Amino acid sequence: MKQILVIGAGPAGMMAAIRAAENGAEVTLLEKMKRPGRKMMITGKGRCNITNAADVPEIIRNIHGNGAFLNSSMRAFDNRDVMDFFVEQGVPVKVERGNRVFPVSDKAQDVVDAMVHRLHELGVRIELEMPVTDILLQEGRVAGVRTKSGAHYKADAVILAVGGASYPGTGSTGDGYAMAKKLSHTIVPLQPSLVPLETEEEWVKDVQGLSLRNVRATLLADGGKVQEMFGEMMFTHFGVTGPIILSMSRQAAKCLADGKFVELELNLKPALTPEKLDARVQRDFEQYIRKSLKNGLMDLLPHKLIEPVLDCAYLDPEKPVHQVTAEERHRLVETLQHLTLTITKTRPLAEAIVTAGGVSVREINPKTMESKLVPGLYFAGEVVDVDAYTGGYNLQAAFSMGNAAGCWSVWNDD
Structure with missing residues (x-):
């Protein structure tokens, strides 16, 4: 035997x-x-x-x-x-x-x-x-x-x-x-695989715990597309996690190890073309024409995410909706579909699901x-x-x- x-x-x-x-x-x-x-x-x-x-x-x-x-x-x-x-x-x-x-x-x-x-x-x-x-x-x-x-x-x-x-x-x-x-x-x-990612942007702390479904995330290294995934993610106090983030983390770790500048681009409304999203924003603005910009987006975005998105679009949250110019509206649409985070590192190997x-x-x-x-x-x-x-x-x-x-x-x- x-x-x-x-x-x-x-x-x-x-x-x-x-x-x-x-x-x-x-x-x-x-x-x-x-x-x-x-x-x-x-x-x-x-x-x-x-x-x-x-x-x-x-x-x-x-x-x-x-x-x-x-x-x-x-x-x-x-x-x-x-x-x-x-x-x-x-x-x-x-x-x-x-x-x-x-x-x-x-x-x-x-x-x-x-x-x-x-x-x-x-x-x-x-x-x-x-x-x-x-x-x-x-x-x-x-x-x-x-x-x-x-x-x-x-x-x-x-x-x-x-x-x-x-x-x-x-x-x-x-x-x-x-x-x-x-x-x-x-x-x-x-290298860590299936591990959360840390970001440079501080605003993620303000939205920690917020989960997003049906998001398209694109991993970029030195400006070039590395990987793209569609699904669910979540913000944390240090950055981002969730299924699509974990699945992209191996490539992110490799790019970071190679000394590349790594970014994560989020499309919060991937089901809409830029034109259709712009039309949707205009409809919301018409409905909330007497409100401030931050209140005019309550149907489009989770409450926690409104001010960070407006900030990334260089828009004043208190600005009245009826005063928003076409150029500012287009900037908002661009940000909704290209919300960019800078990835500084992965969480430690000890926190990775897989090695x-x-x-x-x-x-x-x-x-x-x-x-x-x-x-x-x-x-x-x-x-x-x-x-x-x-x-x-x-x-x-x-x-x-x-x-x-x-x-x-x-x-x-x-």
């Missing part, structure tokens, strides 16, 4: 341990935290967005960091397999807006409990509060691991699934990168997840240089990689 060690009880690690045990291995799962699945507990705002119901090519397109690397592993264990797995474990699922898949209960705890229950059912030995420091080799191949306490565990194969370097409070403190680097693996520089960068995919077999440099060493999850947009894609990637690593660690006879 093969002895398999899995380091890290996150989604990838637990799935790897389950699959290895189902294939007849004796499996030990080593986790540094007091409980398994700590980071899973906070995904999807505590509801756990386990996957996405789109077809596989669409999912891979949304894995913007090395999605093609997952072609084999995802086709071997795709989103339908993930949904079936949880249903079989007694966790029914539902599909929501954007094809996001959640447990019907809306409780991440149910997802984690189901995986832990399956591990126990299969006889997987779970060792908690057991941080690993080194992967041990013998004659060039994996022989086991050493823990922080000095304990040694022997193994025929080791699966490294310790997560990235974001949300360190959940156990993702970058340990895996150090272990992989000691074994001569290349670590692609780490971009990690163990280079060039050094991992995409079918088996085995290292091309060290026989018997497998990788799965966020420790690998793979990351995706928000929407269930990152957890799907973790489950697919975990499945491949768990199965092939048992099947391989190298």
